[in-house]
Amino acid sequence: MVWKGSRMVDKPRVRFAPSPTGELHVGNARTALFNWMFARHHGGSFVLRIEDTDESRSALSYQINLLDDLKWLGLTWDEGPGKDGAYGSYKQSERLGIYADYLKKLIAADLVYPCYCTEEELEEERQALILSKRMPRYMGKCRNLNDNQREALAAQGRKPSYRFKVPQVPIEFNDLIRGTIKFEGESIGDFIIVRSNGMPAYNFAVVIDDHLMAITHVVRGEDHLSNTALQIMLYRAFGFEPPAFAHHCLILGKDHAKLSKRHGSVSVGEFRKQGFLPEALINYLGLLGSSFTGGREVLSQVEMVEAFSLERASKSGAVFDEEKLRWLNAIYIRSLATDDLIMRLHPFLLESGYLPETLDPQWFKNVIETVKDELTTLADIGEHIDLFFDDRYEITSDAKQIFDAENARKVIRSFGEYLEHASGPSQEIYAAAIKHAKEKSGGKGRNLFMPVRVALTGKVKGPELDKVFAILGKDSACKRLRRANQWISKNMKG
RNA sequence: GGUCCCAUCGUCUAGUGGUUAGGACGCUGGCCUCUCACGCCGGAAACCAGGGUUCAACUCCCUGUGGGACUACCA
Numbered sequence: 001m002v003w004k005g006s007r008m009v010d011k012p013r014v015r016f017a018p019s020p021t022g023e024l025h026v027g028n029a030r031t032a033l034f035n036w037m038f039a040r041h042h043g044g045s046f047v048l049r050i051e052d053t054d055e056s057r058s059a060l061s062y063q064i065n066l067l068d069d070l071k072w073l074g075l076t077w078d079e080g081p082g083k084d085g086a087y088g089s090y091k092q093s094e095r096l097g098i099y100a101d102y103l104k105k106l107i108a109a110d111l112v113y114p115c116y117c118t119e120e121e122l123e124e125e126r127q128a129l130i131l132s133k134r135m136p137r138y139m140g141k142c143r144n145l146n147d148n149q150r151e152a153l154a155a156q157g158r159k160p161s162y163r164f165k166v167p168q169v170p171i172e173f174n175d176l177i178r179g180t181i182k183f184e185g186e187s188i189g190d191f192i193i194v195r196s197n198g199m200p201a202y203n204f205a206v207v208i209d210d211h212l213m214a215i216t217h218v219v220r221g222e223d224h225l226s227n228t229a230l231q232i233m234l235y236r237a238f239g240f241e242p243p244a245f246a247h248h249c250l251i252l253g254k255d256h257a258k259l260s261k262r263h264g265s266v267s268v269g270e271f272r273k274q275g276f277l278p279e280a281l282i283n284y285l286g287l288l289g290s291s292f293t294g295g296r297e298v299l300s301q302v303e304m305v306e307a308f309s310l311e312r313a314s315k316s317g318a319v320f321d322e323e324k325l326r327w328l329n330a331i332y333i334r335s336l337a338t339d340d341l342i343m344r345l346h347p348f349l350l351e352s353g354y355l356p357e358t359l360d361p362q363w364f365k366n367v368i369e370t371v372k373d374e375l376t377t378l379a380d381i382g383e384h385i386d387l388f389f390d391d392r393y394e395i396t397s398d399a400k401q402i403f404d405a406e407n408a409r410k411v412i413r414s415f416g417e418y419l420e421h422a423s424g425p426s427q428e429i430y431a432a433a434i435k436h437a438k439e440k441s442g443g444k445g446r447n448l449f450m451p452v453r454v455a456l457t458g459k460v461k462g463p464e465l466d467k468v469f470a471i472l473g474k475d476s477a478c479k480r481l482r483r484a485n486q487w488i489s490k491n492m493k494g
Numbered sequence: 495g496g497u498c499c500c501a502u503c504g505u506c507u508a509g510u511g512g513u514u515a516g517g518a519c520g521c522u523g524g525c526c527u528c529u530c531a532c533g534c535c536g537g538a539a540a541c542c543a544g545g546g547u548u549c550a551a552c553u554c555c556c557u558g559u560g561g562g563a564c565u566a567c568c569a
Contacts (some may be wrong), residue, residue, distance in 0.1 A: 187497050295507085321505050415541095
């Protein structure tokens with residue numbers, strides 16, 4: 001049971017209604033998430049509807065991409081493309097006949113009229129109003145045309161759009177997140193509900209579909225707040241009961257303007273390519289501009305659904321903080337089972353030039369286990385495992401400075417000497433070799449370990465040395481020590 | 495310009511008349527340690543301003559200021 005504003009409903013129906021005109025934006029993904037959590041939390045239905053009435057901007061590839069991203073995020077829908085329900089079709093381009101019928105009803109009720117103005121003429125009117133410091137809106141030029149005038153305009157080859165006769169009355173509604181919202185009404189001009197090409201305009205199609213699909217709660221971004229007034233007028237014109245509305249805040253960029261491409265990565269696909277886990281992205285989006293009951297910040301999707309509450313959505317815009325996303329991503333990577341992590345790493349390994357199939361599975365698992373804690377994104381993998389591959393082993397420039405100390409060279413030499421004719425399990429060899437080097441050189445602590453680390457891995461930082469050695473094995477370690485010694489004798493005196 | 499929305503640390507938030515204003519990211523000091531990372535302990539950091547209302551305002555009201563969204567034959 002959930003409050004709908006006017007009464008209780010036991011099984012709410014919500015929808016996510018994107019246009020397939022580009023990659024799925026994280027802002028839209030967040031709207032989808034809020035709807036999805038709301039439906040799951042209350043045991044209702046989550047409907048996916050494709051709003052593809054703008055033929056020029058919509059593309060099937062975007063739609064495919066959209067469905068794929070939603071699935072990747074784990075936001076499964078109960079009705080929608082690929083999942084028939086009682087209210088299909090779930091693509092607006094397949095519902096054109098329905099909109100045409102409802103247009104007829106409004107024409108019959110004398111609530112709309114054809115408008116023959118061209119886009120150029122409308123633009124002229126707009127500019128004139130702006131110049132005279134008045135609000136740009138449609139002044140109703142075609143509202144009172146008689147039949148003769150209409151025929152004359154049509155005879156010129158003009159195709160009419162249809163405008164709704166906006167009643168000049170205040171509109172008030174209760175927003176589940178924001179409380180009472182009032183629009184005075186005088187500033188709204190007659191708006192187009194059907195375009196001259198016959199396609200329904202957004203506000204018109206939305207109202208019909210939400211009603212026909214029995215949507216009980218419309219949860220969407222604050223950018224739709226002013227559309228709500230227009231939509232409520234249409235609900236009244238049709239005699240439909242409006243759904244409850246909830247307008248959440250927008251995601252902002254660093255400059256506090258609505259997050260957009262110029263702020264950097266904004267699409268789900270981009271974050272996916274950058275090695276973010278869907279668990280992390282979803283968790284972060286659920287935290288942005290909202291909070292969970294109980295105040296927890298790291299939650300599984302099941303826990304998010306449980307702790308979700310629309311009332312906890314905040315009213316002011318939320319700046320997208322990629323640092324916090326990265327923090328969450330690292331947490332989720334660490335919590336992954338190693339086998340699972342390896343699977344998810346696969347595309348990133350290929351991209352970094354590794355061929356996982358050619359590696360010994362147990363050995364590689366050890367490698368991943370050893371570096372798991374250091375990863376922030378999956379895409380980081382290459383720079384953390386390169387030291388385990390002989391063909392990638394390379395002594396970095398800041399590592400070379402370690403060799404400046406005479407004692408460091410002694411450590412490496414003695415460590416290597418011991419290794420050459422040692423045998424037995426890696427752990428024992430390592431421990432013994434370290435002991436030997438310590439005695440021979442007198443070094444300890446970082447003066448002992450750093451030279452070995454650098455000779456073995458080529459870097460001044462990395463996982464614990466004993467683990468590294470165990471993975472490398474004696475032969476590889478010897479090879480590297482010899483190379484380090486060669487480098488030293490060639491480049492340094494003494 | 496018009497309409498509408500919003501206002502707690504740098505950022506995300508908790509807070510619903512009486513709190514040392516809490517947590518998280520980031521930053522920072524320390525511990526752990528061969529290093530980095532992880533982990534653990536600590537620190538700096540906020541109620542936009544002015545008026546009311548009240549015994550008492552971050553919290554309620556008004557005004558101002560600031561920010562944002564919308565203002566298409568796009569959704």
